[in-house]
Amino acid sequence: MKVLKGQDILALGFMTFALFVGAGNIIFPPIVGLQSGPHVWMAALGFLITAVGLPVITVVALAKVGGGMDALSSPIGKVAGGLLAAVAYLAVGPLFATPRTATVSFEVGLAPLTGDTPLALFLYSAVYFLLVFFISLYPGRLLDTVGRFLAPLKIIALAVLGIAAFALPAGPVGVAEPAYVAAPFSQGFINGYLTMDTLGALVFGIVIVNAIRSRGVESPVLITRYAIIAGLIAGVGLALVYISLFRLGAGSPSVAAGASNGAMVLHAYVQHTFGSLGSGFLAVLISLACLVTAVGLTCACAEYFSRVLPLSYKTLVVLLAAFSLLVSNLGLTKLIAFSIPVLTAIYPPCIALVALSFCNEFWRSPTRVVAPVMAVSLLFGLIDALKGAGLGDWLPASLAHLPLSDQGLAWLVPTVVALAGAVVFDRVMGKPAEAIA
Template sequence: MNKSLSPFDVLGLGFMTFAFFLGAGNIIFPPLAGFLAGENITSAMSGFLLTAVGLPLVTLIAAALAGGGLPTMGRYLPTGVVTVMATAIFIIIGPAFAAPRTGLVAYEMGLKPFLQDPSQFTLTLFTIGFFGLVLLLSLNQGQLLDAIGKVLTPILLLLLIGLAIAVFISPQGTQPEVNEAYMAQPFVKGFIEGYNTMDTFAALMFGMLILDVLRQKGVTDKRAQSRYLMIAALIAAAGLGFVYVSLFILGGTSLGVVESANNGGEIISAYVLSLFGAPGLWILAAIVSLACITTAVGLVSACADYFHRLTGKGSYRVWVVINALACMLVANVGLNTLITVSIPVLVAFYPVAVALVLATYLRPLMRAPVFAFRLTLAVALVFGLIDGMQAAGLNMSAFHLLPMFDIGMAWVLPTCVAVAIGLGMPAPRQQVTA
C-alpha cells in the first residue's frame, strides 16, 4: 500500500538532500571566485550557480522522471559504458579529488590558521592523522558516526547562516579589483568554476539513494516518488543557492581582510577571525574539520563498497584501506595543486553528464533513443576531451575554429547538433523473422 509523506517528512527529505550536497569542501570555491571577480561578481556568480545549483537540480529531476539515477538514465547505453561512467564518477568523487579535498579543507581551515610556519611536513602529518581516523571510522562505521553527521550538518548550516547575516549587516572589507581570469568572460569562468563542486556527478548517484529512502518510508507509487524527489531537489537547491550567494558576497567584500588568497578557505578563516575573533575561528575550525571527517568517511565507505561489489575481489575492509591510503597520498599535493589538476578532468567529463541529463529530458521526443543517447554522449565526450586537454595546457590550436573553443566550451554546439540528429532519426524497422 502506497503511503503519503507529511509536510514535515517532505521537509526532512529536502534537508537530507541538501546535506548530501553540502560538503565542507564546496564552501571554499564561492569566496575565492567572489574575491577574484571583483565588480564582475554578479556575472561570475550567475555562471557558478548555473552549474553548482542548477545542474544538480535538473539532474535530480531527470533522475525522478527516469525513475532512478545513473543506471536508469543510462539504460539506452551499453552496460559496459554505464559501468565505466559509474566507476569514473566514484574515482572522481572518491580517491582522485573529492575525498582528498576534504582532508585538505580540514587542514586549511582547521589547523593552518593556527600555525606559525606551515610546511609540507605539517601537511603530511595532518593527512596521515586525518585519513588514519577516516580509515578507522570507515572500518567500523555505525550509528554514532551517522548521528554525528546528522548533527554536524545543521550546525554547519547555522554557522554559515550566521556568517551570511554578519556579511550582509557588517561587511569587513571592500570589493577587490577584477582578476584577469574574470575580466573577459566572467559568466563562463564562473560556470566552469562550478564544476569544482562535482555535484552534478553526485546527483546521478543521489537520485537512487533518495528513491531508496522513499521506498523504505512506504512510498511505492512511482509518480509519488518522482514528485517527492522533485520537491526535495528544489529545497536542496534553495539551500545551496543561499549558501553560495552569501559566500560569493563574503569573498567580494574581503579586500582588507585579506590582500590576496590562494583558496577560499583562507578567505573564510580570515573573515571569521575579523568578525568574531579567535573564539569564532576555533568554532569554525572544529565544525569544518568534523564535517570534513564525516564527508570523507561517507565517500571512502561508498567507494569501497562500490569497488568491492564491482570486482568481487577483496573484502570491503581491504577496499577501505586502499581508498584511504590513496586519499592520503593524493592529499599531500596540497589544496591548490589538487584543484588545478582536477579542473581539466572536470572540464572533460562534465559535458557527458550534462548530455545524459539533456537526453533524459528529451527521451519522450526520440523515436530511436538508443541511437540518440549513444550519439549525444559520444559527441559530448569527444569534444569535452578537447576542452579538457586545452584546460590542461596542451596545444589544441588545431580546433580554434570551433565555436566557443576559446572559452573552454567547444562541446556545446556539437552536442546540440548531435541531439538534433538524434531527435530527427526515424524509429528502427522491426526485423521480420520467418
C-alpha cells in the same frame, strides 16, 4: 503503504544538502567573488547554473529511474555506461573530491593553528578518515547521523557565516580580473564545474533513494517524490550558501589581496571579522562540512563498486578511506591543479546525459540520440581539458579557436549541432525493428 513523516522529509532534505556542501562548495565561491569584483553577480549566475541547477536536475533525473546511474546511462549501453559510472565515482570518490575534503578542512581550519606541515596534515587526515570509516560502515543510519544531527549543526554554522558576509562586509568591492571583465558569466559557469556537484549528484542519487527505503518506503512514485523534494531543499540551501560566499569574497579585497584560492579568502575574512575566535569557528565549520560530504561519497562509492567488483561493502569502505588518506597528503594545490582538466573533460558528457534523459520519450531510439551527442561532447570537452592543462599549443589552430573556446565552452556548439543531426537521423530511421515487433 509506508510514507515519510514531515520531519523525516525535512531530515532527508537536510541530509541531501549536507552531502553536497563540502570542500569545493565552500572554497570556490569566495575566490570567484574576489576576482570578479563588480561583475560578481553575473559570474554568480553562471556558477549557480552548474553548481545548483544541474545537480538538482540530476537528482530529479535519477529519482525518476530509481536512483541508479546505470539506469540513467542505459541508452549508451552497458560497457560505456559502466565506464562513465566508474569515472564519475572515482572522480568524486578517492581520486579527487574525497581527499579534497580533508585537505581543505585542514588548510582552512587547522593549518593556521597548527602550522601547514606534512606531519600535521598526516595526523589530521588520519583521524579524519578514521571517522569517515566508522560512520560509513552503517549507511542505513545516514538519515539519523547526518540528517538529524550533523546536518543541522552544519546549517547553523553556515548560516552564521552567511549572515556575517552581508551584515559585516570586510570592505568595498574591488577591481575585477581581466577574465571576469571579458566574460563573467562563462567564467562563473566553468568554476561551477570545480564543485563537482553534478558528478556528486550522479553518485548521491542512490544514497538518497536508499535513505528513503531505509524508512520502509517501497513505492516508486513516493521514492521519486521524496527524492525530488530533497533535491529542491538542497538546491535552495546551496544557492543561499553560494550567494553569501560570493558576497563575502567580493567584499574582501582589503583583507585578502593577492589570495590564490578561496581557502585563503575565507581565513582572511573570518580572522578579520571574528578575531582569534574566528579560526576556531572556521575550523569546526569546515571540518564538519567536509566530513559529512566525505561520508556520503565513501558510502556511495562502496555501494556502487560492491555491485561490480567481488568485494564486500565493508572491505571497500576500508580501501576507499585508506586510498583517500594517501591522496589527501599530496596537498590542496596539487589536487586542484590535477582535477581541473579531468573535470573539464567529463562534465560535458554528463551534462548531455542528464539533459537528454528528460526527453527519452521523444526519441524513436534514445541510443541513436544520446550516444552520439555524448561522444561529441566528450571529444570537444577533451579539447577544453587540454587547453586547461596548458597544452593548447599541441592543438591544430582550427581546434584551438572554436566558437566559445576562449570561454572554456568549445563543446557547446558542436554538441548542439550533433543533437540536431542525431534527432533528424532518429526520425528518418523510424522505430527499431524490435520495437515494431
